[in-house]
Structures are given as structure tokens and as C-alpha cells.
Amino acid sequence: MTLAAPTDIQAPLALIIDLDGTLIDTQADFVVALNLMLDDLRLPHIDGAFVAQTVGKGSEHLVAQTLKQVDAGTNRFELAMQRYQRHYSEINGRHAEVYPGALEGLQRFAELGLPMACLTNKPTDFALPLLADKGLSRFFSHVFGGDAFPRKKPDPLPLIKTCQALGTAPAHTWMVGDSSNDAQAARAAGCPVVLVSYGYNHGRPIREVDADAFIDRLDELHWS
Numbered sequence: 001m002t003l004a005a006p007t008d009i010q011a012p013l014a015l016i017i018d019l020d021g022t023l024i025d026t027q028a029d030f031v032v033a034l035n036l037m038l039d040d041l042r043l044p045h046i047d048g049a050f051v052a053q054t055v056g057k058g059s060e061h062l063v064a065q066t067l068k069q070v071d072a073g074t075n076r077f078e079l080a081m082q083r084y085q086r087h088y089s090e091i092n093g094r095h096a097e098v099y100p101g102a103l104e105g106l107q108r109f110a111e112l113g114l115p116m117a118c119l120t121n122k123p124t125d126f127a128l129p130l131l132a133d134k135g136l137s138r139f140f141s142h143v144f145g146g147d148a149f150p151r152k153k154p155d156p157l158p159l160i161k162t163c164q165a166l167g168t169a170p171a172h173t174w175m176v177g178d179s180s181n182d183a184q185a186a187r188a189a190g191c192p193v194v195l196v197s198y199g200y201n202h203g204r205p206i207r208e209v210d211a212d213a214f215i216d217r218l219d220e221l222h223w224s
């Protein structure tokens, strides 16, 4: 992919890359951990389609929506959260796969000398071992999870803070993500935004999201 109108989009000096749905397909990890949590609470299971529509706004949101989906009372939230975190940390990465083209893309960006940060709404304590397990840690100078800043994506704050950590201006720091969450945060922070077509976009078609470009694999990302 080459951007058609580089006049209003500056070539990147650094990249901010989302994790779930962009680098790694973690849908089955979420399904397994949530269903183990639901077993503990003697509640019915959810499926992959529910996860694909709901993931991306952090663990608290995912667990709260899951309880709602199975008609459980919200007074079980604290216990559910505790169980979910324990199960997720135990199975983290076991049912997850790096997307085709993601490793190849990261390798090329690293060869070009681009600093990269991974910015996810996943808790940092889940993101770090997952990236390490999949051999992707070495590409990132910074990894920030959903608990790293006072507000999560789609708020621009995590992107602004990540640009500061990378030492690059937002206009030169491209956000690569898979959802309207990433795109809204990037727009508000002043970062160009590229979306992958294969991730989780809250159950909505990705191409309806306001973005600068869409790619089918990370290694399709080129600029002039």
C-alpha cells in the first residue's frame, strides 16, 4: 500500500501499533478465559462472535459486557474480574496466533530504523508476556497497556503520551490498528491512522471508519 496523497500525510518517523486484532489473533484466548470465568460463576458460555464484537475496550468492559450478555447481575463483577484475570494470565497466548504478515512487517520497519511502540487496551501485565511468547518484544522500545495511563483508547491521551515516549511529533507518528477505537484516538491526537482489515471492529465493517488507509497485512504498509 502506498498512500495516494502524501502531501497532507507526513512519512512516519515512528509507529504505534495496536496488539489484539492487529498483531495477534487473540480471540480464542478471550473465549477460553471468559468461559472458565463463567464456569466458576456457574453461568452459560459466550462464543467467538461475541468476543469479536466486544473486545478492544479493555478487560473491565469485556467482563462487564459478558455478564450482561449472560444475564448475570452486575453485583458479581468484582468476583468475575478476579476469576477472569487469573484464568487469562494462565492461558495467555496459548490459543493466540501472530497474523500472517505481522512479523514480516515488523522486521522491515525495524530494518528501516523506525522506533516502534505497542499501545493496547490489554492490561500491560498480559501484553508483555504475550509479546515475549510470540517473539515480538524485541521490536518495541515501549509497550503500554490499558492501565498505563489514566484513560484508554479511544481517548487520545495514550497516543499523546506514547508519542512523547517515542520522541516524535504526532504528525510523524503513525497509528496502526484494527478498530474505530484506534482511529478515533489517532485522529484526536493528530496521528495518521492506518487500519488492518482483518481484526475486531466492534462488529462493524472496518471500511466505514475514518482512516488514512486500509491494509490486508501489516507487511503491505509502504510509504513514499
Ligand SMILES: O=C(O)COP(=O)(O)O
Binding pocket: 018, 019, 020, 021, 055, 056, 057, 058, 059, 119, 120, 121, 122, 123, 153
Ligand atoms: O481490549 C483489549 O483487551 C485489547 O484491545 P487492543 O489491543 O485492540 O487495544
Ligand SMILES: [Mg+2]
Binding pocket: 018, 019, 020, 021, 022, 056, 177, 178, 179, 199, 200
Ligand atoms: Mg485492537
